[in-house]
Amino acid sequence: MFADILRSKRTLGWRTCLIVPELESEMNANRENRDLRPAVLSFSVTPPPPVVQKLLYVGDHMFADILRSKRTLGWRTCLIVPELESEMNANRENRDLRVEVNMLRTLQYHLDTRLDDVRLQAMEEGPDSPAAAELPKLEEEQMQLKSLLRGNGLMLHSKFHPDWGQLFKSGYQDSRFATQVATYACIYTSKASNLARVSTQRSFRPVRDVSAHDLILEAADSPNVSCGSALQGQRTPITLFASER
Secondary structure, eight states, X not given: OIIIIIHHHHHHOOOOOOOOTHHHHHHHHHHHTTTTHHHHHHHHTSOOOGGGGGOEEEESOIIIIIIXXXXXXXXXXXXXOTHHHHHHHHHHHTXXXXXXXXXXXXXXXXXXXXXXHHHHHHHHHOTTSHHHHHHHHHHHHHHHHHHHHHHHHHHHHHTTOTTTOOSSEETTEEOHHHHHHHHHOSEEESOGGGGGGSOTTOOOOOOXXXXXXXXXXXXXXXXXXXXXXXXXXXXXXXXXXXXXX
């Protein structure tokens, strides 16, 4: 599903056809048990008994194991993602590059905001104003920053997979696979044996979802950050960010 269908459609824009070998036997079973299907459907919408909430179904297939067992039976689900371990190791090994890309993104946001303010100011004050004189310099910095960010982003992308990049990320957003994991799996891990590291009474708390406006609110609670104009070299120094006090 992920390697053939989702990526070829999302990345290349191709029309896709998913081969499901189990489909024929599934349809035959439905035909043979036609009289039982209404009873099964009526059962599926009935609230599950309390004991069901104590079951944890562990599987490695998003649709057959996770989605169906959660929607139909109301079980708690644990998705096994073998690639998760290598993904986290790659993130740890490239921590400096990842932090730098995030810093450049923050700098880009502040530079875009500053550039927008200067453009509006130049429109109000006229072409001979100081704001109009500052505009070309800021636009040049914006182009340099965009080029630097693109290069570092591609470098980070290649650290995971030379073509596909990260499994859980598509650019700066969650991939479709990551969205499915968050939607359908109660918990997920790289291998089932990891469950032996926690007690049977362990409660897993969900991570708070963050929207774009949440980031703005959180930024307002943090010290203000302004952008500098140092864009020399292949690596961007931390001095690009200066706290205003």
